[in-house]
Amino acid sequence: MDHEEFRKWSHRAADWGADYRGTLRQRPVRAQAQPGDIAALIAPSAPETPEPMEKIFSEFERDIMPGMTHWQHPRFFAYFPANAAPVSVVAEYLVSAIAAxxxxxxxxxxxxxxxxxxxxxxxxxxxxxxxxxxxxxxxxxxxxxxxxxxxxxxxxxxxxxxxxxxxxxxxxxxxxxxxxxxxxxxxxxxxxxxxxxxxxxxxxxxxxxxxxxxxxxxxxxxxxxxxxxxxxxxxxxxxxxxxxxxxxxxxxxxxxxxxxxxxxxxxxxxxxxxxxxxxxxxxxxxxxxxxxxxxxxxxxxxxxxxxxxxxxxxxxxxxxxxxxxxxxxxxxxxxxxxxxxxxxxxFRALKLWFLLRAHGLEGLREMIRNHVRWSEKLASRLAEVPGFEIVTEPMLSLFSFRHQARDEHMTDEHNLALVTAINDDGRIYLTQTRIDGRVAIRFQAGQFDATEADVDAAFHAITEIASGLNGGKA
Missing domain, CATH: 3.40.640.10 (Type I PLP-dependent aspartate aminotransferase-like (Major domain))
Structure with a gap:
């Protein structure tokens, strides 16, 4: 790749990244691939001769992206966030180019x-x-x-x-x-x-x-x-x-x-x-x-x-x-x-320098305060829905809940089925844990671009899917 090709593909990658971030809400949060789906599309050995970048980039979009879970999705409520604010991404472009x-x-x-x-x-x-x-x-x-x-x-x-x-x-x-x-x-x-x-x-x-x-x-x-x-x-x-x-x-x-x-x-x-x-x-x-x-x-x-x-x-x-x-x-x-x-x-310090300057501490505080407030509100709303139990109260923006099965002896299995159904649905992404030996579902608000509407969407996805698993009843 010569200098001009590097310039062309750098622009192409940056444009792709901006388009990707702008379309996240239209994508299912968790990859919908099955085990082995992506591997089956990848050649069994490396090519002996160079391949054109157009072909490589096209196959990246066609074959690789369907197997990606979208950690920057504003409805990613699983695990903890792995945020990459856009300004941090820009700084990482520079770090990658300098390659020190x-x-x-x-x-x-x-x-x-x-x-x-x-x-x-x-x-x-x-x-x-x-x-x-x-x-x-x-x-x-x-x-x-x-x-x-x-x-x-x-x-x-x-x-x-x-x-x-x-x-x-x-x-x-x-x-x-x-x-x-x-x-x-x-x-x-x-x-x-x-x-x-x-x-x-x-x-x-x-x-x-x-x-x-x-x-x-x-x-x-x-x-x-x-x-x-x-x-x-x-x-x-x-x-x-x-x-x-x-x-x-x-x-x-x-x-x-x-x-x-x-x-x-x-x-x-x-x-x-x-x-x-x-x-x-x-x-x-x-x-x-x-x-x-x-x-x-x-x-x-x-x-x-x-x-x-x-x-x-x-x-x-x-x-x-x-x-x-x-x-x-x-x-x-x-x-x-x-x-x-x-x-x-x-050179990890560069993205922090960009981030702290571009958002300021007060901008970052507002984001965190919103996440905490929205999570507390969601926990209160779920607690009022028959069949739902708040297992652990919010610690900052993290809490856990459980949904009661029609057969109380099957509550663990029911909640594992619920979190699977929620994630297969694609609107949001959650994960489970065990508390005192029993299954509970974790929720944490923390994605950088999340809005209160995204947390509201989580409430609707959780309650609708739980109702469906119980035959239309909470």
Whole structure:
């Protein structure tokens, strides 16, 4: 592809993207393909000779797009959002065109210095105190793994990377059963082992980790000769928004010298609104925090902010400095590859810089406040419809509900059939979870372009399809 062809197809791709985003409401939210449909359309091996771009682009539209679930659809109410505000997409065009490898300050000084600045913009926006710095990770999974590795190294007197875990006391990490599965993976990858992730009982409206139970577990492990290393708390857990009492958990972590990591991957974005910060009272005592602007704030995936109170501990755990990566003749520079597990780094700060400037914090606050308000209203409307039960009250814009089957012993099966029917219908997209062993259906409002009319459409789709499954009765 020569320069002029690159120009032509770049324009074509940008036009296609604008047309795509403008027609999302006319598309079913979830891909309607069956397993194997798309694979059957793809050649069994790569071509030996070049193929024309016109043919490639045409087959992308014809064969690939029918198998895509539309995460930017304004009626995407499943999982958590993976927003890509249009201004963020434009910034990503530029990042892709520049194609810089931003592992060191010297490999792109602007990338490093912009990252430092936008992280501090976000620190201020979330109301975190001075003293927190941070790094942009690809996802919360990487941030959590990094935090667990710091827990491990700190507990072992910084000997784990050098000597391994053989012969060491059993390290113990504490969390509730409401945390994301990325915590389990971090425990696996760090070598600590699933058996040493201690699940602390939860209680109350927010399914919070019980402080007394946490302290009892720590004491029991110390008495057994184990080595407590850290606590992972959550604010806005994935299933139903479980939220720990950060102040109480933080006090216990300090008392026993444990590292405290807070996973606020989804809910952290809402903390740009001062009225929601009560959900993480005590956050200033955390050693590290993760939140994903690529969920609710509008930054295109991947973009996860990993705040730390003590960057030296993170660098001490992860930095490797062979001669070919040293920055000679420059003092005081930050090399963010020393703050992360991967060496390679994309220019992720640019889309945040564009996003925060183009929308302003107040514009983003208005979006989040609307999502919370619309979700609360939908929960109230569903609660008034016979046959519907609100299982967990809204935590910000996330709640769960259940529809009663005609045979009460078949309620789980009925609700699984309901969520399948809703998604096959195509108007909206929802997902299910299990609460105390029983199926419930999750709803969260968070898509960047959603309107109140889209949430109203969810009410009609849910109630109409539920009525149809029950033979026209609620």
């Amino acid at each position: 490898q931003c592992m060191l300050w010297q490999t792109s000084p602007a990338a490093t210095e912009l990252e430092t600045k936008v992280i501090d913009w976000l620190r201020q926006a979330l109301g975190l105190p001075e003293g927190f710095s941070g790094v942009i990770q690809d996802s919360a999974s990487s941030a959590t793994l990094s935090a667990v590795l710091v827990m491990r190294e700190r507990a072992l007197g910084w000997s784990g990377n050098r000597s391994g875990l053989s012969g060491q006391p059993r390290l113990r990490v504490y969390s509730s059963d409401q945390v994301h599965t990325s915590i389990d993976r971090a425990i696996w990858v760090s070598g600590i082992g699933e058996e040493n992730l201690v699940r602390v009982p939860t209680g109350g409206r927010w399914r919070s980790m019980t402080p007394d139970a946490l302290e009892a577990a720590i004491k029991a492990d110390v008495a057994a000769g184990h080595l407590p290393a850290g606590v992972i708390a959550c604010v806005g857990g994935t299933s139903v928004g479980a939220t720990d009492d950060i102040a109480a958990i933080g006090a216990i972590a300090r008392r026993y010298g444990l590292y405290l990591h807070v996973d606020a991957a989804w809910a952290g974005s809402a903390m740009i609104c001062p009225e929601f910060r009560h959900f993480w009272t005590g956050i200033e005592e955390a050693d590290s925090i993760v939140f994903n602007p690529h969920k609710w704030l509008g930054a295109q995936f991947d973009c996860s902010i990993h705040f730390v109170r003590d960057p030296e501990s993170l660098v001490r755990t992860l930095a490797i400095k062979p001669e070919y990566l040293k920055t000679h003749g420059k003092d005081g520079v930050v090399n963010y590859s020393e703050w992360t597990v991967p060496l390679g780094r994309r």
